[in-house]
Amino acid sequence: MVQVDLKFRDKLAEMIGGEMHNLCYQCGACVGDCPAARYSDDYNPRLIMLKTLLGLEDDLICENSIIWKCTNCFNCYERCPQQVKPIEVIIALKNMIGLRHLEPSSVDEILQSVRQSGRTVLVNETVIRRREELNLPPLKDLPVKELEILIHAEEDKE
């Protein structure tokens, strides 16, 4: 049995810092130009919006959530006649997944890489050599302590 929870909209509003998602009237303009919808059998941004508005959060805020199939192309942001910005709703839902520590490992890997080195790409011998060959300035160590203060993820999550 499906349990509707209309209060979920308020939680989302707090996360996003706005209530535009409530204006979704399920027209489906976001679906027509969505590459993830076009190339998969089950991804549909209109349905994600519907489940969000009905508060079916366990369908979306879970391990291996379907929302990770979003390609982040911003077509739905452009198409939506109500300025709902479905991609921003999806990003907020992803942040909620993060709060429950249910994010995919690739998200953690990027985060850890930035926290440890300040970069998403680790500097290896090949790139050091290539930069020398190209007469480019050497790559410096980055101020990761400053980043740690800005991110302070655990503190926020408690």
Next chain:
Amino acid sequence: MPEKKKAAPFFGCMIQAKYPQFESAVRFSFDKLGYKLVDLDGFTCCPDPIYFQAFDKLSWLSVAARNIAIAEEAGLDLITACSGCTSSLSETNHLLKTDEELRERVNERLAKIGKKFKGTIRVRHIATVLRDDIGYEKIAASVIRPLTSMNVAFHYGCHLLKPVEIMNVDDPQHPELLEQLVKAIGANPISHRQRILCCGKGCLDDDLPPKMMFDILTSVENESPDCLCLICPTCFDQYDMGQIRMKKIFDRKFEIPVVYYFQLLALAQGADSKTIGLQWHRTKTKEFMEKVAALSG
């Protein structure tokens, strides 16, 4: 003599630590165009617009705002050479300039490291700097070896163009920026059906991105260009390595050389082939490398 135009380059992780040949090509080209790139210390990852933002938006905004604050302190606009960096830094700049409450929340965090976002500079993708600050005519005038023999297809990528209200670069359905840039160096722009389709890099799925890539590569191949030109190192990563994956996944061989626009521009401006680093690309064809060799003499 008038003072040279100048700005701070933001190359980002992918270019600096994976594809330094793009940085080399940009520095060569901007020097030829008389535009000064002022390197600033202390930039970190933009940070990543997809996965980092997916983890926590406020942390994402704060790290991006720190990078912007460094450019503000120097009084210089930021020029981004990667569409991902453009996305993170432009969106943060826009949101924090327009949303006072959000700016205060981010500045509370920045204060702990002695920084502040003021909203005094612009963030601009390097392709728009070519068009708006330098101009197609001046680019054409810097060319000493027009690439007239070269048929160049292009891929726009999503984050250069969208969201329009923030990026404000070109019409996302009918963009012409890259065509014009390709024409300016004497090459022939080649359109193809899927030129504005997403490359799929931001999609966390095993199945979808290869299917999207397959369609784009087929669409490019149908027009038989000499190469596929793009303006983002992440899209480059997807296509250059991706063609090798196509063979494994679909047992279908594509052989389309992929280049970052500035490699072609630098080549046209007289750079030798070592400066633009094509030898490190995974997908090369004999025909393309011969055309490049003939040009770089």
